[in-house]
Amino acid sequence: MNPQLVYALAGAWICAIGLRGFMGEVDTFRRILGANLLGSGIFLVLVAVARRAPDGPPDPVPHAMVLTGIVVSVSGTALLLALLARLHEEHREEGEGNE
Amino acid sequence: MTPPPFLVELPVAVPMVLAVVWLLLPRRFARFLARPGALTAAVAVLPCLHWVWRHGPIRQPLGGWMAPLGIDLYLDGLSAFLMLFHACAGAAISFSAAGYFPGSDAADRQRTDLFWPLFFLVWGGLNSLVLSLDLFNLFVTLELIGIGGVGLILIRGDAGATRAAMEYLLQALVGGMLFLLGAALMYSRTATMDLHLIAEMLTPDPVLNIGLALILAGLMVKAALFPMHFWLPPAHANAAAPVSAVLSGLVVTAAYVVALRLWYAGFHQLAPMMLPPILSVLGCLGIVWGGAMALRQDRLKRLLAYSTVSQMGYLFLVFALASEALPGQGWVWAGAVYMAVSHGLAKAGAFLAAGRLQTAYGSDRLSALAGAASTHPLAVMMLALSGLHLMGLPPGAGFAGKWILLMAAMAKDQWGIAAFILLGGLISAGYTVRAVEACLRPAESPIETAPVRAPMFPILILVLAPFVIGILLEEAGVLLSIGAPVDFSEFPMPGGLR
């Protein structure tokens, strides 16, 4: 059981925790953190899988996919946070408005 | 006969070039790009259609690198048919949107102008989604369409648009990630992301089962199948009308087509025995739940959004009905495509008509639309006609699809599914009549209505297109059979396939 399998299993359980965070939490900020953890877990699985061959260079294709995946998940998260912040501002304005 | 060099990528490249040119042009010229741009993007599909009809499918390796290493675009009958659907719906929506977003003051104009780059990028993404054969590429394209859809929802949406957009983006992101996790497992077993190559190596082994289950879970979230559909109604109901037309008509259908392509590329051998029954149960529940909720809605756009959930339930029935036992089960596959396309066209037309009524009457509440039939007869008629397609009455393509699914269900004596198909037709009749009846009621006092600047003919095109497909059903069947992964030996329609 070479060491990279430990990283893959860790990635699997980070995915599980991220999914629990996303589905199990009610507060949207925690759900966004959960979605990010799910993404990091998937990338850890992908790269650990790329390192399965005991010797020689790792497989560059999953590395390229994870590079692309990181930028996609960060741009999604950024838009989510902008929406969440805007939502709170709207509620605060409504709060001030009809108090 | 080698295809001309740039044929397959044209429908993807043209909308994206338009988006880039829109951003580079100075503001005052950018607005003139909308209508001609939409027309060029629509026309860009015709050479592909012509080539596929004459010479059959093309497999285009992007960058010149062959499949396991590079990414391949695969132009076959299905992708040509769907790109034609995207072109027709996209052009109609663009002409309607040009009138819908006048944008009076500068700030509002600056934001509503953003509709065009987002819309063109989503259009390019949709064409790429239908052409691509690479699992990871499908993931990136689904994210492109998802984030583009969120941006579109925010353009002049109603009050609840921000919350609806956030929930939609959350679900789209997690759905995409589950899809990516499934694709990662597939890659780690077969060392390739290409659908056809994976299909060749498919030995039913548990790792690929888990991968397929995750991919289907991701797609079910994105296609809003029953248990994971809660994000759809608020998102589609609160967006501006052309945006709802894009989301409900094009984006949801595209996610379904990816599932269809996966299933028939050979992944159905992989599926564990109990997966198709689960999908059909979820589909039936989706039909009933979406229809029942639509019957209870008081707002027209929300009614149409729930109708989308119900119709998506229909489409997922095909996985249970398509098994090896059926001789020549290509026509079940074609039936599902007919239903998906006719629903997309009819729903886009319905949302645009609802948008006209909302701008005229200030709200889309059914109680407020009394007397609409007298002041806006054409819009109400369009609503009725699109309802007709949802019901699946002849001679539209919706009817052909539903009829084929019904016969397939009876041929496999799945009487439960057949019953739900008929029940679904009844329910969709129910909510269509409810919507149209609300407009037919005479208004107590004559209400002055705001002028509507969006043109009428795009809605006409959208609502009549399924009839055209219904009439040319055999040609459509021949087109779909080109490069199709299933055989079409016994096409049940009268006259069958030559």
Added chain:
Amino acid sequence: MNAGTLMDLILPLGLVVLAEIILRQRRAAEAVAQFMVFGLLMAVAWVRVDAPDLALTEAAIGSGVTGALLLAALRRIGPHREPTRPLPSPARLPVYTATLLLGGALSWALIELWSDPVSLTAAVDARLAESGSSNPVAAVILNFRAYDTFLEIGVLLLSALAVYTLAGSRGRRSLEEPGPVFQFYLSRLAPLFAIVALYLVWIGSRRPGGAFPAGALLSGVGVLVLLGASPWPLGLHRKVVRYLLVAGFGVFLFAGLWGGRYGAMLTLPPEQAKAWKLLIELACMLSIGFSFTVLFACCAGWLGDESGEGT
């Protein structure tokens, strides 16, 4: 049991435990701090798994940019946010079963997979010479799977444009006047970061580097300038803003269309490959850096539309 294997046990376990701690944090500000630590530990994990490119990108984007975005959004949401009432217990059962199911199935599948490592390493090495770069990951990103990277830059452009539809938020700039120390820091380090970013792009084709970490560095400079300078004009009606946003996607699209003449889109002929890839990476660096700066500005609420009434 040398230090290496010891670390390979502690680090993954630590990552899993930290992931659980992040979600259980009572206050959001602490959760964000621990999420940034999680990003840095993940960067160390990438190094241990022989993925230096990813370590750079994860550290720069995963914990740097994401951390900045989380903190900026948190300032407007309220850092002392308690999690609202947790899910009622009957609703938690399906969540926990789904979690355990996913974790168990994935772990089992991975153990099953470990026996026969299949990979595309050989296929990539075989065609590496034609791709014009010796770093295999850079070759895969800009040659073999260039279409993925092209669409991904499109995703970033889309999220930056989508953020502008949200603009017009009346975020108040409550920051005090930046002190002399910060001005000194900004004036010295911003050019240094820019040089390092250019170096990363230049070295990208031979050793780990490339457009993504370089872009993240540039966005760090952008965030610093936003913190330091007076409200920076980011309105979409400004020509320079639009050109910077669309630079990466536009150059990539042009290169793809130019390559179309050689048979298929995005074909980079071997002799011109190196020049084209450098051009694409420079344009992508500018676009990524500027897009993340715009996204930070919107999360912080400073993206008011200056067409007339600014924030």
Added chain:
Amino acid sequence: MEMPLHYLSNALVLAGIFFLFASALGVLRFPDTLSRLHALAKADNVALGCIVLGLMIRQPNALLALKLVLIWSVTQISSAASGFKLAQQIRARALREQRPGGESAP
């Protein structure tokens, strides 16, 4: 000649780790924010200095040693600047609140 250098670099790295531990302890134990900030900024820089010195001894060529010094100097500058800005914010908030107890919220 080789062995004493080896021990020296190990000793320096261990010293660095000790300072890191001290700064972490400081952040946890000190009562108010400004002193915790003080502990963090001072001890971390010394710790990083020791570790960088320890590692420089092991480097095969001068260029890598130069890069390590560059890392340390950039960290030094950025921790000073961020420390200053943090202190500025904390003081501003404390002045704003002006509660009789004068206890500034963390």
